[in-house]
Amino acid sequence: MTADGEATDREALVGGMVNAGAVFRTGARVERPAPPNALALHGHLHALKEHGFDAAPTPVALSADGREQLTFIPGNVALPPFPQWVMTDTALASVGSLLRRLHETSAAVGVDTRVKWPDDLADPEGGTMLCHNDVCPENVVFRDGHAAALIDFDLAAPGRPLWDLAMAARYWIPMVDPVSAAAFHPSGLVAPDRLRILADSYGLSSRERVELPGAVEQATEVCRGFVARRVADGDPVYVRALEERGGWERWDRIQNWLGAQRDTFTAALLS
Known part of the structure; x- marks a missing residue:
C-alpha cells in the first residue's frame, strides 16, 4: 500500500x-x-x-x-537459453536497424568527455559518441518479433560505432564456437550468414566490413578481461557463471575459433 x-x-x-x-x-x-x-x-x-x-x-x-x-518499456525480453523467436533473421535485422538509429542519434548528441564513463567494456580506441556496449538479448525489448527498444545503459562509454556493433555481434550471431553456441542458442544458426544480415541491416560500409571480424576478436578479448577482473575480485555471480560455462577453456576455444574463421567472416561480409 x-x-x-x-x-x-x-x-x-x-x-x-x-x-x-x-x-x-x-x-x-x-x-x-x-x-x-x-x-x-x-x-x-x-x-x-x-x-x-x-x-x-x-x-x-x-x-x-x-x-x-x-x-518501463513494455514488450518481450528474451532470457537464456534463447528461444527461437528472438534468433530469427527478422529479429536480427531489426537489432541492426535499431543500433544504427541509436548511433546516429548518439553522434548528434555527442559525449561529455569530462565524465568518468565505465571502462569495463569500453572501446580501447575511444570515440566521440556514447556506445551502449551491452546490446545482448537480455537488453533488447521486442514487440511483434522486432527490436523496439534498448535498456540497461550502465556500461555505456565513448567508442566507435563499429565497436558497439562488434559487441552486439558476439551475442546475436553468436560469434562463438559451435559448442559454446549450443549451450544458449537454437540450433541451425549459420554465423557467416547472420553476420552479413547484421551488417546489411546496420548499413555497414565496405571498409568497416573488412574491419568487423577483427573488432569482434578485440571485443572478445575485452569481455574476457572483464570476466577475469570480476572473478579475481571474488564476484560470486561471475565465479559461478565461469564454472558453469566451461571455465577458461571455453574462452580459449572461442578465441581460437574466431581467429580460424576470420577469412570466412570477411568473405561473407563482402560477398
Missing part, C-alpha cells in the same frame, strides 16, 4: 547478472540500482529523447540511497 492507501504491485524483473534480484517494476516505472555516473547517463538519455530517439528508457528520478527510477 502507498501512504495514501492505494494498492501497489511491485514486480521483480528477472534477467541480467550485475543487478540480479535488485530490479523492480511498479506500474509504469522501473526501480533499480543507479550506476556511479547516473547523473551524466540520465542527461544523455534525456538528450537522446530530445533528438528523436524514443527507443530507450526515460529517467524519472534519482534517490540519495543510490536507486534510480526510469520509465
